[in-house]
Structures are given as C-alpha cells and as structure tokens.
Amino acid sequence: MSDLRAAVGAGVFGADEAFRALLQATVETARSIFKAKASSVFLLDEGTDELVFEAVAGEGADTLIGKRLPSDTGVAGWVLVTRQPLVVEDLTKDTRFARDAAESTGYVPRGLMAVPLLEEDRALGVLEVLDRPEDSAFTLAEMDLLGLFANQAAIALSLLQRARRAKAALDGEGELAAVAQFAARLEEADEDKREAGLALLRALGTLLD
Amino acid sequence: MTVLAHESDEELPAWSLPASAEDALRVHSPWPPEVSREWAWGGATGAGVRVCILDSGVELGHPLVGEVQRSVAVTKSEDGIVIADDDAGDLCGHGTACAGIVRMLAPACELTSVRVLGAGYTGSAAVLMAGLEWAIEQRFDIINMSLSTTKKQYVDRLHELADAAYFKRTMLVASAHNMPVDSFPWRFASVISVGSHESPDPYLVYANPSPPVEFFARGLMVEVAWLGGETITATGNSFATPHVAGLAALILSKHPHLTPFQLKSALHLAAGNVEA
Numbered sequence: 001m002s003d004l005r006a007a008v009g010a011g012v013f014g015a016d017e018a019f020r021a022l023l024q025a026t027v028e029t030a031r032s033i034f035k036a037k038a039s040s041v042f043l044l045d046e047g048t049d050e051l052v053f054e055a056v057a058g059e060g061a062d063t064l065i066g067k068r069l070p071s072d073t074g075v076a077g078w079v080l081v082t083r084q085p086l087v088v089e090d091l092t093k094d095t096r097f098a099r100d101a102a103e104s105t106g107y108v109p110r111g112l113m114a115v116p117l118l119e120e121d122r123a124l125g126v127l128e129v130l131d132r133p134e135d136s137a138f139t140l141a142e143m144d145l146l147g148l149f150a151n152q153a154a155i156a157l158s159l160l161q162r163a164r165r166a167k168a169a170l171d172g173e174g175e176l177a178a179v180a181q182f183a184a185r186l187e188e189a190d191e192d193k194r195e196a197g198l199a200l201l202r203a204l205g206t207l208l209d
Numbered sequence: 210m211t212v213l214a215h216e217s218d219e220e221l222p223a224w225s226l227p228a229s230a231e232d233a234l235r236v237h238s239p240w241p242p243e244v245s246r247e248w249a250w251g252g253a254t255g256a257g258v259r260v261c262i263l264d265s266g267v268e269l270g271h272p273l274v275g276e277v278q279r280s281v282a283v284t285k286s287e288d289g290i291v292i293a294d295d296d297a298g299d300l301c302g303h304g305t306a307c308a309g310i311v312r313m314l315a316p317a318c319e320l321t322s323v324r325v326l327g328a329g330y331t332g333s334a335a336v337l338m339a340g341l342e343w344a345i346e347q348r349f350d351i352i353n354m355s356l357s358t359t360k361k362q363y364v365d366r367l368h369e370l371a372d373a374a375y376f377k378r379t380m381l382v383a384s385a386h387n388m389p390v391d392s393f394p395w396r397f398a399s400v401i402s403v404g405s406h407e408s409p410d411p412y413l414v415y416a417n418p419s420p421p422v423e424f425f426a427r428g429l430m431v432e433v434a435w436l437g438g439e440t441i442t443a444t445g446n447s448f449a450t451p452h453v454a455g456l457a458a459l460i461l462s463k464h465p466h467l468t469p470f471q472l473k474s475a476l477h478l479a480a481g482n483v484e485a
Binding site: 081083087089118120137 | 265300301302303326327328329330331333355356357358359360361384386387388390391392405406407428429430435436437439440441442443444445446447
C-alpha cells in the first residue's frame with residue numbers, strides 16, 4: 001500500500017473505530033447522567049429506510065448492535081419523522097409496543113426518552129434513553145439536557161457516516177479509488193518512471209488550471 | 210338589518226377599495242375593554258369547531274377521544290400520493306394522545322384524523338405536505354401539527370401553505386422545537402407555535418415576548434390517551450401543542466367570527482403572563 005493510500009486509509013479506517021467509540025461514550029454518559037437502565041443510538045439507513053442500532057449502553061449492549069427496525073413506526077420512528085423529542089412513561093401498558101419491543105430487542109422498557117439526531121436539514125437517527133428512575137419527577141431542564149446529548153451524538157454519527165462513505169469510496173471503483181491506486185503504483189515505480197509520472201501530473205495540473 | 214362583510218357571500222373588493230364600497234366592508238368585531246380567560250372561552254365547549262389532527266392516526270373508540278368524524282391516511286404508492294379513508298388507527302400512539310387532549314379541553318368539537326405516518330422516513334415529508342394541503346382544502350378551523358420537517362426543499366411550499374391557511378381562516382397550531390433547530394412550519398409567523406411550561410394547569414398559556422416560539426402550554430408529565438384504550442404519562446412540546454389547539458377550539462366556538470389574526474390576539478390577551 002502506498003504512503004498516500006496508507007495515510008488516507010489510516011484516517012478513514014481508524015476514523016470508523018474512533019467515531020464508534022465517541023458514539024458509545026455518548027450513550028454511556030447519557031445513561032449515567034439520567035441514571036437510566038439503557039441508552040442507544042439508532043442510525044437511519046436511507047437505503048433500506050430502516051433504523052439500525054449503532055451504539056448501546058446497558059440493557060441489550062451485547063445483542064442489539066446491527067438490529068434493524070422500520071424507520072417510521074413506534075416511538076423512535078415518530079421522533080425521526082416528526083423531528084420532535086418525546087418522553088413517555090408507562091409504556092408497558094401499550095401491549096402492541098410491549099410485544100414489538102419484546103420481539104425485536106427482548107427488552108420492554110417502562111419509560112422512554114427519544115430525541116431526533118439532526119444535522120442541518122438531515123435527520124441522521126434517534127437517541128433513546130430507557131427507564132430513568134421511576135421516583136424522580138421529570139423536568140424540562142432534563143429535556144434540554146437530552147437535546148444537548150443529541151447534538152453531540154449527531155456530530156459523532158455524522159462523522160461516522162462520512163468515514164464510512166470515504167472508506168467505501170477508497171475501496172470501490174470511483175474517482176478517489178482510481179487516484180489512490182495511481183498513487184500506489186507511482187510509489188512502487190523506479191525513479192525514472194516516477195519522475196515521468198510526476199511530470200505528466202504537473203502537465204495535467206497546468207491543463208486543468 | 211345590515212349584513213356585515215364576513216357574513217355575506219357577496220364578492221368584496223380585494224385589491225383596492227373604492228369609496229363606494231367602503232360600506233360593504235364594515236366588520237363587526239366585539240372586543241371587550243379587557244380580554245380575560247372568561248371572555249375568551251368561559252362556558253365554551255368547542256361545539257361547531259372542526260379540528261384536524263395531522264399525526265400518526267387516531268385510535269378509534271378510545272374513551273378519552275370519543276367520536277372521530279373522519280379518519281384518512283396519506284400514503285405513497287407507485288402512482289404518487291394517495292389520500293383515502295383509513296381504519297388502521299394509530300401507528301404510534303401520539304395522534305391519539307393529541308386527539309385526547311383536544312377532546313378534554315373542547316369536548317363538543319369535531320375531530321378529524323389525517324395520518325401522515327407510515328410512508329417510511331424517505332416518503333415522510335412529501336406525505337406531510339400532501340396531508341397538510343388536503344387539510345387546508347377541507348377548511349378545518351384548526352389543524353394540530355405536533356410535527357415538523359427540516360428538509361429545505363419543502364420550506365417554500367410549506368410557507369405558502371401556512372400563509373394560505375391563515376387567510377382562509379384555518380389556524381395551524383404547530384410544535385416548536387426545544388432546541389434552536391431550523392425546522393418548519395413552527396417558525397412561520399402565520400402559525401401559532403407552541404413550547405412547553407411546567408405547570409399542570411391545562412388552561413394556562415404563556416405568551417412569549419421573544420418568538421419564534423409564541424406560546425407555552427402544558428407539556429410536562431401530561432396524562433394522555435394512548436394505544437389500546439390506555440393512558441400514559443408523556444412530556445414534550447408535541448403535547449403542549451394540542452392544549453393550544455383545544456383552547457383555540459374553545460375560543461372559536463364562542464367567537465366564531467374571529468380570524469386567525471384575531472384568534473392569536475385573543476390567546477395572547479388571555480395568556481397568564483399578559484397584563485392589561
């Protein structure tokens with residue numbers, strides 16, 4: 001692999017991991033601050049129109065990553081589509097919700113806080129905090145705090161998406177991949193060929209100016 | 210007896226006013242010296258006022274919602290957007306919650322559900338626009354929109370629709386965001402935008418002297434109707450919004466001639482923080 005490809009690749013490949021860690025830290029912190037049983041981030045997959053569990057803290061952390069739900073049903077779907085945050089308690093009374101939650105995640109929360117993850121005009125996903133303590137009264141200040149966490153999670157999710165797109169571009173057959181492959185061959189060529197290639201590139205640069 | 214402008218079917222001069230037509234333009238507007246909550250909605254039931262819930266659908270037969278005059282769903286098919294009568298109920302619970310809040314405040318109002326959830330995320334904005342357009346064509350008195358879009362390509366059309374509704378005497382009541390997010394239509398001046406306060410009083414609204422959020426209503430730990438005939442406890446501006454829609458229904462049932470401009474003024478003057 002060429003130095004260029006390695007440099008770009010290290011940034012991109014490492015980025016995926018780093019941004020996942022940032023997302024994970026966000027849900028861990030959200031769970032801790034709200035003294036909740038679990039917290040999770042869903043990423044919207046626009047290709048399949050589904051919400052995908054991208055980071056989970058607490059209940060379901062081992063099993064839920066990668067699980068998919070329809071993008072517009074249930075509380076998370078409503079929050080994504082309407083861009084409105086929502087806090088609901090006593091959800092176990094909702095038998096349809098309880099059945100769907102049990103089937104899809106194996107965990108039926110009593111209470112749920114959900115907030116859309118927004119970047120400019122795009123909705124990227126949803127942040128959920130499940131089962132905060134029953135005995136503490138909810139306040140609008142907590143709602144604002146949830147919004148602040150959502151901002152942070154939205155940035156992490158956006159960076160993760162960009163890193164994945166860059167990785168796909170580098171691995172694929174697109175323009176960026178072609179440039180990276182050319183750079184790799186230039187690195188490997190002997191001095192004369194490399195000099196000729198660079199002269200050609202400089203000429204191309206002049207042509208494009 | 211003189212027929213007043215807003216009671217007549219006669220075409221009125223709309224673009225300029227010749228002196229000969231001045232008399233035809235007389236409008237009866239019986240504002241009291243001081244608008245109180247009692248003047249605004251005391252004794253009112255919402256009777257005669259048509260309220261539209263643009264949301265996830267409404268569960269039929271829910272005891273806290275009562276009769277729903279009509280339920281339609283806006284869906285997306287290969288042939289485009291389809292608006293048809295619907296018996297699927299509520300896909301989430303939220304629309305039922307909103308309908309229950311409006312019913313609690315304005316027990317005799319007429320409720321219609323327009324379901325705009327169910328077209329996936331990708332179809333959601335187009336379905337929302339079509340649902341709103343349909344609701345404005347039906348000339349509802351009030352449209353409750355506990356939802357918004359951030360998609361920029363829809364903003365101009367949404368703005369046109371909100372202004373058209375305003376001049377056709379349809380009051381859009383829309384949830385504000387609790388963060389400084391550029392979502393719409395709540396940011397438009399032709400709608401009533403609603404955020405939450407922490408008081409449990411369902412009749413208490415605060416007028417915000419610092420818009421774009423214009424009013425605050427009950428939105429914290431509200432007991433709301435939910436799926437399966439149940440009630441749950443819920444928090445969010447999306448529950449404050451139907452409180453204002455319900456109060457607006459009360460005001461209009463008592464003062465049916467009010468335009469959206471006057472309705473917003475009445476709500477402002479009846480707000481808990483506004484002093485004469």
